[in-house]
Amino acid sequence: MVELQDAAFLLRRIAYGDSSYIIHVLGQSHGRLTLMARGARRPKSPFRASLEPLHMLHLTWRPGRTGMGTLVDVDRGVEMVNGAHSPEGLQLCAVAAHIFQEGDPQGFDELQRAFGLLATRSPQDGMLAGVWSLLDDHGLLGPLDHCWQCGSASEQLFWSEAECRCKVCGGGEMLNPGLRRAVPAVMTSARVKLSAADLTMWARMIQDVLRRHGIRPMNVV
Ligand SMILES: [Zn+2]
Structure with missing residues (x-):
């Protein structure tokens, strides 16, 4: 059966059944994926120590026929933040x-x-x-030297409804x-x-x- 590989970051790890995890990852080439990590909560599972957030992971999985794939292998790479x-x-x-x-x-x-x-x-x-x-x-953001509504540059800009706006477009609290x-x-x-x-x-x-x-x-x- 075909297997895929990618570098990825772990976003979430959700306990599933008695011994497994469903994992959400962001893959470098595959984007966001959901995979079943069978047996990953068993003490002797090779997945157990490797499925850590804040590390670059190298994943191998089998895509599912419909939806969720199955994790086959994971290597924990470099730590991204200490x-x-x-x-x-x-x-x-x-x-x-x-x-x-x-x-x-x-x-x-x-x-x-x-x-x-x-x-x-x-x-x-x-x-x-x-x-x-x-x-x-x-x-979701714009530059802080322009109004995010009309695009005009202005000396005076304001914070209004989660946007940087000119006086005409929003006013509000001066930035x-x-x-x-x-x-x-x-x-x-x-x-x-x-x-x-x-x-x-x-x-x-x-x-x-x-x-x-x-x-x-x-x-x-
Ligand atoms: Zn404006």
Whole structure:
């Protein structure tokens, strides 16, 4: 029977029956997949130690005739974020699991980029940068120097209904110009630090975007 292989990140592991897991993964070439890992909860299962989140996994599976495939082999590769960053890494997985749905061809590269941002920053800055990157890659954000509704550049921009908007399109709470410059700077350089007030505002903006798009709000501050 044909077997497929791919590099992948584990998103979720759900106990199934007495001894198995159903796993949700983001494959590099196959996108989001659901696989049955038979016997993976048995003490002697070779899957047991390998099926870990926050690592690059190398999977072999047999596709199902209808729907779910069956895991045949898994090798655990490099750790994407170290142990000190693992709670934040799991939050990135949770956001990715909401954004990328079954059959979606994307997700692996986006989550890898988010892990990279987290791994090179403090846990809090890194998680905000990682989630921002996932949301941006998914087209839910725009640049912070333009109105996301009409596209006009303006000195004064506001945060309204989880979007950066000009006065005409929304008004609302004024976005501090320092924050609007600092966010793109933090995304490209691990050396940039946000002030405590800017971090709090950025976390709130992220929560607003997650909520607006029906993604479970997370513990970002
Ligand atoms: Zn506008």
